[in-house]
Amino acid sequence: MEIKTRRDFIKTLGAGAVAASLPSWIYSCAPGKKKPNILFIMSDDHAAHAISCYGSQVNQTPQLDRLASEGMRFDNCFCTNGICAPSRASILTGKYNHLNGMLDNKLEFDGSQQTLPKLLKPAGYQTAMIGKWHLKSEPTGFDYYKVVPDQGKYFDPLFRVKGSWPDTIEEKGYVTDIITDEAIRFMQAANPEKPFLLMCHHKAPHRPWMPDPKHWEQFKDREIPEPPTLFDNYAGKTEAVKNAEMTLERHMHPMDTGGLTAPENLSGQDLVRWRYQHYMRNYLACIASIDDNIGRILDFLKTSGLEENTIVVYTSDQGFFLGDHGWFDKRFMYEESLRMPLIIRYPGVVPKGQVNEDMVLNVDFAPTFLDFANVAIPEDIQGESFRKILRGRTSKNWRQSAYYHYYEYPAWHMVDAHYGIRTNRYKLVHYYGYTDEWEFFDLQEDPREMDNCYNSPDYQNLIRQLKEDLYDLQKKYKVEKPVPKQIEKSEISLF
Ligand SMILES: [Ca+2]
Incomplete structure (x- = not known):
């Protein structure tokens, strides 16, 4: 008899023998389900409004749409600090950046702290990290890693591989294809008797964006629809917004436009x-290359038989x-910056x-994966498992407000430090x-955030x-006050 399910296993052994004979890592608490594999795919800076199932006006992403049609799409998934390294640290630890130490992109991640892969390993998980790491210190908690140094390169990228840190090896080809190849290779080589976190x-x-020739060909002559707020003049907004160095008009570099000067x-x-x-x-x-490679991964899962017991996640760091x-x-x-795309498929x-x-x-990602793996969620993790939501049930106690905190100033784009609260x-x-300075938006009346109503008499009580709710969230998440001391406006400009 081929043993595919817990029921088969029980039939084989006889129910009385089962409890004593099961290795603890095999089964999650879901009846009949083995502990799931977790395939966490994250891109870097992929806005949800550049995914067609999110209503993109600018592109089509058929493979991500396929994933969404087979799973759940989250329309209000938010990052807690909208830049690369801090978001990655929060995903690994389930904590805000003032606790995991990665306030900004300049710092180095303390790899000795508790992370998701370290918590999954004792539960029998094989753990691997492939692609962009960006946390400076050597990855810890992974049985295997193959990561690009810093931001990585689009063509013929270098990689650092576990066992020879910090040496690099070069791989010939296009980075999105290579990372996908490496991911598939890991899954092919993984022990099928044990679950994995990849x-x-x-x-x-x-x-700077460098597409491969195949996908560039598809876009090189395309006219892209413009967003309705392309010419926001920032009237009524803060000096922090007006002073930011990220406008298309004044701050874009030729490297951002394929090396061409206007x-x-x-x-x-x-x-x-x-x-x-x-x-x-x-x-x-x-992004078109990412979408094609998502298709390759989904096809691999199907043909390899891994599809049924693998949670597939697609997201972006912000x-x-x-x-x-x-x-x-x-x-x-x-x-547009706060929202992360999030699509999760787990058949059955x-x-x-x-x-x-x-x-x-x-x-919330780390505690959710721990929950699915039937691993106890440590009390110091600040996020919450949304496993019930993934089953289609929202608890009445689910959060009604989200806390955000950005620290990196002065730095690229000169965005002042800020924190805030978002409700529905x-x-x-x-x-x-x-x-x-403060900004307040009524997202129902003004979903594009063009009208700062902070001084509007109509909203003062609210x-x-x-x-009060914002300060309560800071207290709940143990944000120290003052957060941090006020800093001088920098005279540095990158432009
Ligand atoms: Ca990023």
Whole structure:
């Protein structure tokens, strides 16, 4: 008799013998389910509004749509600090950055701390990390890793492999293809008797964007629809917003437009439009490669028989401004940057084709995976398991507000430090680094966040309450006050 399920196993052994004979790692608490494999695929700077199942106006992503049609799409998944390394640290630890130490991209991750792979290993998991790591210190807790140094390269990328840190080896080819090849290779070689956690982190579509020839061909002449807020003039917004160095008009570098410099006679809106078209073609072509490679992974899972017992996750470390508010890059707590795409498939457990609007955060990923692996969630993890939500049930006690905190100033793009609260309808943000300013948006009335209503008499009672809620969240998450001391406005400009 071929043993495929717990029921088969019980039939074979006789029920009385089962409890004593089962290795503890084999089964999760889901009846009849082996502990699931967890394939966590994360790209870098892939905004949800560049995925067609999220309603993208600028591209098609048939393979991500396929994944969403077979699983659950989350429309309100948010990062807790919208840049690369901090988001990765929060995903690994389930904690906000003031506790895991990665406040910004300049710091080095303390690899001695508790992380998701370290918690899964005693439960029998094989653990691997492939692709962009970006936390500077050597990865810990992984049986195997093969990571690109820093941001990595698009063509002929270098890798650091466990056992020979920090030496590098070069792999010939295009980075998104190679990371996918390596991920498939790991799954082929994994012990089928044990579950795995595979973190597959794409370098793409981080700037400077360098698509491969095949996908560039698809986008090189394409006219990309412009976002409605491309010419936001920031009226009524804060100095922190007006001073940021991430506008298409004044701060975009030729490396962002495929190495091309705009014609000299272009200025103002014409220049913005030219830059928008050129950078988006490159950005979207990089995403097209990711989408194709997601298809390769999904096909591999199907043909290898791994599909049924593998949780597949697709996300990005944070969102991105696709010309929204006249910007590129991320960092701000505005919707386009705050929102992470999140699609999860787990056949037989997560209902197919569902869309969920509950607020989930990157700090929730680790406890959710631990929950599915039937591993106790340590008390110091700040995120919450959304396993029930994935089964199609939202608890009445699920969070009604989310906390965000960005620290990196002065730095690239000169975005002032800020923290804020987002509820299902409202958002309140405090810029506190070199300024002391607030923004408030009613997302129902103003989903594009064009009208800062912080001083509007109509909202004063609500804003008072939201401030209380915001300070309560800081207390709950153990954010130290003052957070941190006010800093001088930098005279440094990168432009
Ligand atoms: Ca990123």
